[in-house]
Each structure stands twice: as C-alpha cells, then as structure tokens.
Amino acid sequence: MNWESMRLLSKTSKKRDIVYPLLHDLCDDYGRCGDNRICRINDRLICECLEGFVPKSQEEWEFQNWTSGCIKRTHLDCQKGEGFMELEGVKLPDLLEFWVSNDP
Structure with a gap:
C-alpha cells in the first residue's frame, strides 16, 4: 500500500x-472527483471536468462535492472525428488493491 x-x-x-x-x-x-474529472493536487479547486464536459450537479460543485462527476456537454458524434484524448501526468489508481470477479 x-x-x-x-x-x-x-x-x-x-x-x-x-x-x-x-x-x-x-x-x-x-473516486473523489467522480466520472470524467481530473484531480489536481496543487490547485485550489481540486477537481475539474475533462475538456467538453460540465459538472453533473452545479449545486454539489459549489459545495466542493465532486463525487457526482461530469457529463458530456453534447452527444458524442463519431462522424465529427471525436474520440480519445491523451492525458499526461495522470496518477492512475493502484490496481493491486482491486479484485476482479467474473461472476455475472
């Protein structure tokens, strides 16, 4: 650990x-920042939405409760070339602490 x-x-x-x-x-x-957010250690506001996303709950955001995450501003449109973006300096969770289950 x-x-x-x-x-x-x-x-x-x-x-x-x-x-x-x-x-x-x-x-x-x-999970502190919820879905589609980045946690930034050195910023005053710790969590921020990824580009193209907005807070799912503005009220929670104002109280610095970020657990509900962010949602996409507009629907995904693969015809317009939307896809994945590269993120640098991201700390991923320690997967050694997770268990995988194949149960349905």
Whole structure:
C-alpha cells in the first residue's frame, strides 16, 4: 500500500492493527472527483471536468462535492472525428488493491 497509517496494539492478538489509513494527498482518495474529472493536487479547486464536459450537479460543485462527476456537454458524434484524448501526468489508481470477479 502507498498509504501511511495509524496502528493500535491489540491486547488480545498482541498485533498492531491498522485503524486509520492516511492518504499522501487528496487525490489518493480514488473516486473523489467522480466520472470524467481530473484531480489536481496543487490547485485550489481540486477537481475539474475533462475538456467538453460540465459538472453533473452545479449545486454539489459549489459545495466542493465532486463525487457526482461530469457529463458530456453534447452527444458524442463519431462522424465529427471525436474520440480519445491523451492525458499526461495522470496518477492512475493502484490496481493491486482491486479484485476482479467474473461472476455475472
């Protein structure tokens, strides 16, 4: 794990158990910004919509609750050449912390 943590010594097991993981920065909280947003560590407003997207809930945005994410301003039109864009300097989630299930 990339996290630091607070541990307490358990009297019964005699082991130190993690009771509270501490994040290195606000963007370590995966999902903080919701769908179609970027988390920026050094900016005053941490989350911002990707180009061509707007906040799904302007009211939540104003209270700095970004979890509802962003939605596309207009419908996707592949005939106009819309597609993927390259993003640099993006910190992806640590996939070692996720489990994959093939259950339907």
